[in-house]
Amino acid sequence: MSDVALPAAAVRRASLGWLLLRRLVRRRLVLISLVILLVAIVVAVGAPWIAPYSPRRMEIAHRLSPPSWAHWFGTDEFGRDELSRCIYGARLSLSVGSLVVLVSLACGTLLGVVSGYVRRLDGLLMRVTDALMAFPDILLAIALMAALGASLTDVVIALGTVYTPRVARVARGATLVLRELQFIEAAEALGASGRRVIAVHLLPNLLSPLLVQGTFVFAFSILTEAALSFLGAGVPPTSPSWGNMIAAAQEYMQGAAWLILAPGLCIVFTVLSLQMVGDGLRDALDPRLRRLT
């Protein structure tokens, strides 16, 4: 029986994925956003091959030169190629974003599901998330950076801590709804352990809300990382990040506006695309919106 059931389930899952993708790309803006994100990912991964220059190569003779054929986005105060620095900046921003999503989804889901499913722990765990959410994002992040250091790992830990409670909230909310449904009751009645109920019955059903939340966490962590770098509390200025590029360009803003424009637009396009995809996912996964089926 299982020989038959497995391929059927696999087919069903694959076609669900297709259905989701088809629903997503039906909206033109979501499609464009997906393309932008894909380009950003390819650029970030292939930075050493795509970037026309090394992000650290200085040409003092050509410092602060405006955009030209040789330097599409111009050069900065040390004569470094702005385009190459933006490309390497994408590497940093996207790694921070994706790692923060992984960390906060893993910790947040665990916290949220346990809190929603194990009633005894709910009060305590939710008060702790309340307390963590009582700090404005950037304030908690900057204080944690002061405590941790200034490496990429520290940025990921700091932002992961900031966004974990938000994921936990979503996971707990969804768990509280699911817990009352009959299939969970049936599993419990059949003698499934708490761990099994969580792993086999709850987690797969949390995928949709968590996927949507993960997209927004990605967007917010790119913005917050940029703000941290801008304030000088992020990764050290030697590694180009969109935030610290803008911070460094402040002094040369007059007469070299491209230095602020280029990394700024990188942030805006990436964050905007992520938000669009997040909105699109939410609509595509929402069974109540029948117009999309």
Added chain:
Amino acid sequence: MPADVETIGNAVTHYLLRRLAGMIVVMFLVATIVFVISHVIPGDPAAVMLGPAATAADIAALRARLGLDAPLPVQYVEFLHSVLRLRLGESIFLGRSVTEALAERAPLTLQLTVLAAGLAVLIGVPVGVLSAVKRGSLLDQAVTAISMAAASLPSFWIGLTLIEYLAVHWHLLPVAGYGPPGAGFVVHLTYLVMPAIALGIPSSALIVRFTRTSMLDVLQEDYVRTARAKGLAPRTVIFKHAFRNARTSVLTVVGLTVAGLLGGAIVTETVFALPGVGNLVVSAVLRRDYPVIQGALLVISGVYVLINLGIDLLYAVLDPRVRY
């Protein structure tokens, strides 16, 4: 009837007490988090205070005087005790108490936040309502696109762009700072215009999107159709019937944004070199001024929690359906 009023009054009192108790628990946990963060910070506050020329003996003596050599649990109890007495310690670099430093800078941050919040609400709510009423129109699409883009803009980038154009190119507003100390309110206000715009724009975008969604929900309700059918003026239907019912959820997002502005102010004050609480926090972090970091974290999160409580209480005033 009076019995009913009494029951509601009791329910409100109970609710208030429960919320206050919850708030105290949260603030206790906040204080614990602050303690943990400030004790994980690498480096020795005593060594930072005394500078590089200090000898090991000097540092040890200062550590003993500050109570830093006591076991952690003892330090923790001491810390909670001093927080309860609102004693936040002395700043390492400013030569004054943290409470004084915060109190001196709070009015500026408050003005900035209030201005930005006012701006965000004044733009966000009407535009959101308009966009919902003209659903599907070109205006609605434009509003949706612009608000989505505005929510993706880093506020420091907006700030720098405003400085570049409004101040440097067109000389309309002062570049940065808060003006000469003795200047009048109006002069100071001109220094706050750009920061308030930079801080308020991303928030107004959020408010637009949220107001639009909740207005759309309400506009589909039967009673709105009834109101329209009985020939009421569109304006009456929109404001008296629809918006009244959408405003509770609008209030939620306004509350969230105001709280978010406190965080945004940290970045904005740095961009515009405004001597507010945010600027104090950033310089404290960069200089490892531990007592200031601790104090600012506690005070800002306290305000944040209070704002959220205030919003919850406002619900009851605005929406009589809210039950406790």
